[in-house]
Amino acid sequence: MNIIFLGAPGAGKGTQARKVSTEFSMIQLSTGDMLREARMSNTSTGNKVSSIMDSGELVTDEIVIALIEEKLSENHGKGFIFDGFPRTIGQAIALDRLLESKYIGLSAVVEIKVENKVLIDRITGRYTCQACGEVYHESSRPLETNRNCDVCGSNNLKKRADDNEVSLRTRLKEYNDKTEPLKEYYLDKEILYSVDGLKPIDAINAEINKILMKYL
Numbered sequence: 001m002n003i004i005f006l007g008a009p010g011a012g013k014g015t016q017a018r019k020v021s022t023e024f025s026m027i028q029l030s031t032g033d034m035l036r037e038a039r040m041s042n043t044s045t046g047n048k049v050s051s052i053m054d055s056g057e058l059v060t061d062e063i064v065i066a067l068i069e070e071k072l073s074e075n076h077g078k079g080f081i082f083d084g085f086p087r088t089i090g091q092a093i094a095l096d097r098l099l100e101s102k103y104i105g106l107s108a109v110v111e112i113k114v115e116n117k118v119l120i121d122r123i124t125g126r127y128t129c130q131a132c133g134e135v136y137h138e139s140s141r142p143l144e145t146n147r148n149c150d151v152c153g154s155n156n157l158k159k160r161a162d163d164n165e166v167s168l169r170t171r172l173k174e175y176n177d178k179t180e181p182l183k184e185y186y187l188d189k190e191i192l193y194s195v196d197g198l199k200p201i202d203a204i205n206a207e208i209n210k211i212l213m214k215y216l
């Protein structure tokens with residue numbers, strides 16, 4: 001089973017992708033995480049995309065497709081969860097070709113729907129464990145302990161550079177202009193599902209699991 005999580009910035013794609021990857025033993029491929037990793041390790045890709053990511057604009061198709069291609073060739077046997085990819089029609093067509101060349105298909109595209117007005121709170125309240133990637137929120141998913149990650153115990157928890165109101169405005173515009181058309185693309189293929197992203201995290205997870213059980 002290979003699936004895509006689609007949704008605006010802060011909709012909860014990463015949160016759900018982490019849960020589903022554990023529950024169904026799948027590989028989470030987040031292009032956002034890959035690009036942040038490239039920035040941290042000072043690679044030429046990282047240097048090229050740094051200011052684009054901070055501004056909230058999309059990185060070029062060429063760069064993200066190359067990252068995904070590399071990950072697909074490194075991993076076999078398990079299903080993939082595409083988190084934040086594809087984000088343009090060009091990326092969606094490239095993904096179809098890549099999967100076809102490996103004789104695998106897409107099972108489902110799950111859109112997590114959230115109204116724009118809650119996204120600012122989701123984005124400005126988010127912090128992430130730099131050691132294991134667990135995602136928290138100041139009010140909806142706070143740390144159970146005082147300072148350390150509940151999952152791995154690290155005290156290295158940080159906010160993202162692009163998690164501010166100015167960048168979010170650009171990220172939302174990019175989403176509306178370039179990513180929303182993907183819904184039509186996958187609707188035509190009859191693999192698009194929508195879940196209500198305003199529900200509690202575990203309730204959304206249960207709804208997603210119900211959809212995915214059909215493909216096991």
Ligand code: AP5
Pocket residue numbers: 007008009010011012013014015016031032033035052053054056057058059060061064083084085086087091122123125126127135136137138140141162171197198199200201204
């Ligand atoms: P990326 O890292 O993919 O960011 P994004 O799409 O903006 O999505 P986020 O990670 O911000 O949100 P999410 O939906 O994963 O929400 P989360 O689960 O964390 O991309 C960053 C940048 O990289 C892009 O702007 C672009 O420049 C570049 N890029 C990446 N991919 C690209 C591509 N394919 N093409 C071109 N450029 C690309 O949740 C958010 C918060 O809400 C958390 O604090 C969480 O705890 C909380 N939360 C989650 N669910 C709930 C809930 N149900 N109720 C209450 N709180 C919740």
